[in-house]
Amino acid sequence: MASRLRRCATPRSYGITNIAPYAAAPAVGPAGDTYYNTGNKGLYISDGTAWNQILAGGGGGGATNLLTREDSSFEGGTVGSWSIANATIANATSQSMVGNHSLQVTGTSAASNWYGYPVQVPVTPGSTYQAVASFFPATTVRTMQVAMWWYDKTGAFINQPPSGTVLEVAGAWATATCTAVAPANAVTAAPIIAAPVTPVNEVHYVDNIAFFVSAGWTPGGGATGPAGPPGAAYVDVAATAPPRPHPRSTRPTACCGLTPAPRLPGRRT
Numbered sequence: 001m002a003s004r005l006r007r008c009a010t011p012r013s014y015g016i017t018n019i020a021p022y023a024a025a026p027a028v029g030p031a032g033d034t035y036y037n038t039g040n041k042g043l044y045i046s047d048g049t050a051w052n053q054i055l056a057g058g059g060g061g062g063a064t065n066l067l068t069r070e071d072s073s074f075e076g077g078t079v080g081s082w083s084i085a086n087a088t089i090a091n092a093t094s095q096s097m098v099g100n101h102s103l104q105v106t107g108t109s110a111a112s113n114w115y116g117y118p119v120q121v122p123v124t125p126g127s128t129y130q131a132v133a134s135f136f137p138a139t140t141v142r143t144m145q146v147a148m149w150w151y152d153k154t155g156a157f158i159n160q161p162p163s164g165t166v167l168e169v170a171g172a173w174a175t176a177t178c179t180a181v182a183p184a185n186a187v188t189a190a191p192i193i194a195a196p197v198t199p200v201n202e203v204h205y206v207d208n209i210a211f212f213v214s215a216g217w218t219p220g221g222g223a224t225g226p227a228g229p230p231g232a233a234y235v236d237v238a239a240t241a242p243p244r245p246h247p248r249s250t251r252p253t254a255c256c257g258l259t260p261a262p263r264l265p266g267r268r269t
Contacts (some may be wrong), residue, residue: 073099107203110198115193116194128181132210138203143165146192151189199266
């Protein structure tokens with residue numbers, strides 16, 4: 001019996017779970033389905049009506065988007081709380097990165113660039129935050145920007161950290177990211193999206209906007225071992241997992257892995 005118990009206490013080993021990779025969002029599946037977007041290197045989960053990006057935080061865990069769903073994905077058919085200077089905005093269904101809607105921005109000034117922001121959200125001084133936005137050009141590609149503005153307790157503007165930029169791609173979505181530490185006197189913040197000076201009536205689409213606490217997460221192969229193929233995922237656990245209980249002491253638990261084929265969103269085989 002003693003030797004049997006020793007065998008049961010052997011640390012568990014962990015493998016790789018394969019998530020179906022797609023270059024663009026597939027048809028929305030049942031709630032709980034997942035897929036990996038090879039274009040923006042994002043992981044998405046379905047709520048039954050739309051794909052929602054799982055944002056990464058420290059230790060490989062999920063991070064909460066501080067923006068409302070409408071300010072992030074526009075799936076409710078509105079422009080959320082966004083306000084854009086030197087442009088008009090509208091909810092669009094002609095282009096979308098996630099779900100069926102996006103924010104359409106049409107420039108109205110040939111002399112000034114357009115820029116905008118949603119309502120401010122609370123922040124914690126000293127914490128690291130990340131702003132993310134994806135852009136799609138209707139015609140001409142531009143270098144688009146995402147940034148963040150910090151505000152103090154009186155609502156006064158503090159500063160803006162360096163912007164993250166991305167050169168748009170014709171016929172595809174491109175994602176820009178900005179990461180910065182909240183100043184000591186920061187109380188709220190807002191993510192900023194911006195374009196360079198463009199001709200009047202030039203259209204760009206924005207989607208999948210997020211603002212969240214970032215704890216130093218870096219995309220890549222993880223702490224140990226090589227990176228897997230697109231769609232491969234792993235959970236980083238302690239070097240020695242807790243011993244498994246004796247098999248007779250508890251009821252069996254399900255342990256099912258996913259395989260690469262068939263490549264359907266979140267489908268178990």
